[in-house]
Amino acid sequence: MQITRQADYALRAMLYLARLDPTQRAATNQIAEAQKIPPSFLAKIISQLSIAGLIHTSRGARGGVSLSRPAGEISVLEVVEAIDGPIALNECTLDKDVCVFGEKCPIHDVWCESQSDLVNRLRTTTFASFVA
Amino acid sequence: MQITRQADYALRAMLYLARLDPTQRAATNQIAEAQKIPPSFLAKIISQLSIAGLIHTSRGARGGVSLSRPAGEISVLEVVEAIDGPIALNECTLDKDVCVFGEKCPIHDVWCESQSDLVNRLRTTTFASFVA
DNA sequence: ACTGTTTTTACCCATTTTGTAAAGAGGAAA
DNA sequence: TTTCCTCTTTACAAAATGGGTAAAAACAGT
Numbered sequence: 237m238q239i240t241r242q243a244d245y246a247l248r249a250m251l252y253l254a255r256l257d258p259t260q261r262a263a264t265n266q267i268a269e270a271q272k273i274p275p276s277f278l279a280k281i282i283s284q285l286s287i288a289g290l291i292h293t294s295r296g297a298r299g300g301v302s303l304s305r306p307a308g309e310i311s312v313l314e315v316v317e318a319i320d321g322p323i324a325l326n327e328c329t330l331d332k333d334v335c336v337f338g339e340k341c342p343i344h345d346v347w348c349e350s351q352s353d354l355v356n357r358l359r360t361t362t363f364a365s366f367v368a
Numbered sequence: 369m370q371i372t373r374q375a376d377y378a379l380r381a382m383l384y385l386a387r388l389d390p391t392q393r394a395a396t397n398q399i400a401e402a403q404k405i406p407p408s409f410l411a412k413i414i415s416q417l418s419i420a421g422l423i424h425t426s427r428g429a430r431g432g433v434s435l436s437r438p439a440g441e442i443s444v445l446e447v448v449e450a451i452d453g454p455i456a457l458n459e460c461t462l463d464k465d466v467c468v469f470g471e472k473c474p475i476h477d478v479w480c481e482s483q484s485d486l487v488n489r490l491r492t493t494t495f496a497s498f499v500a
Numbered sequence: 501a502c503t504g505t506t507t508t509t510a511c512c513c514a515t516t517t518t519g520t521a522a523a524g525a526g527g528a529a530a
Numbered sequence: 531t532t533t534c535c536t537c538t539t540t541a542c543a544a545a546a547t548g549g550g551t552a553a554a555a556a557c558a559g560t
Contacts, residue, residue, distance in 0.1 A: 296527030366474040428558025
């Protein structure tokens with residue numbers, strides 16, 4: 237029922253970057269130390285965030301990582317889903333066909349509505365609100 | 369990020385019982401067949417629900433399982449937590465001490481509020497609403 | 501006693517999660 | 531061009547979780 241540690245690490249890394257001057261880059265190891273994340277573990281997470289298009293990376297001396305968009309245009313949802321995949325509170329909320337009872341299941345709706353609320357909140361929460 | 373299959377099975381079993389005449393008992397195997405749950409797996413779940421005080425069980429011939437309270441007094445939350453333990457969207461929502469940043473983490477609040485909403489919804493949803 | 505039921509126990513196996521370590525690839529600067 | 535410095539990729543592994551099976555044991559009614 238929890239997001240993974242990886243997703244939490246990703247959020248913390250993004251938070252670190254959001255608080256930086258937008259023109260600045262940070263090395264992965266620098267983030268790892270500041271946020272107490274296992275460096276080698278964070279490296280893989282950074283890679284995923286890069287693939288998802290949430291950050292820009294540049295290699296070599298003076299290289300590093302930075303947000304690919306303004307903090308106000310990056311939501312918590314995007315980061316979590318980039319790492320953990322789509323948010324689902326129950327199996328049936330992603331794929332209705334899985335449920336034996338199809339449309340007739342009254343419990344289904346509870347999960348759908350709860351999930352919808354959760355997702356909406358995460359989607360409307362951007363990293364801009366964390367900087368201030 | 370999902371409830372476990374076990375919790376889902378527990379909900380379906382409770383739903384089955386809620387739809388029964390309150391004086392009636394159902395055998396575990398009967399529930400298992402109706403709700404397409406592996407019988408031996410359901411047995412363990414039923415046992416947990418009994419320990420949690422959500423159902424009454426009686427052994428022996430003509431024995432079976434029934435709700436220990438009116439359906440209107442049993443919430444979805446109770447059932448889920450009886451099986452999966454306390455609902456937590458992130459590690460830090462249960463135990464603040466886990467977080468390296470303590471109170472200063474802005475992301476913490478997002479999870480706490482989301483979780484609070486979710487828990488409230490599940491707490492106020494009872495099985496009575498499923499019977500009708 | 502017998503039968504039907506819950507209860508408990510002991511496994512098993514696949515997947516996911518959380519990491520570690522090291523080799524590789526690619527820029528920047530000297 | 532050489533040498534750092536950084537991300538990237540790959541391989542591995544230990545531990546936890548999830549989902550399930552099977553069978554013996556305990557118990558209650560007929």
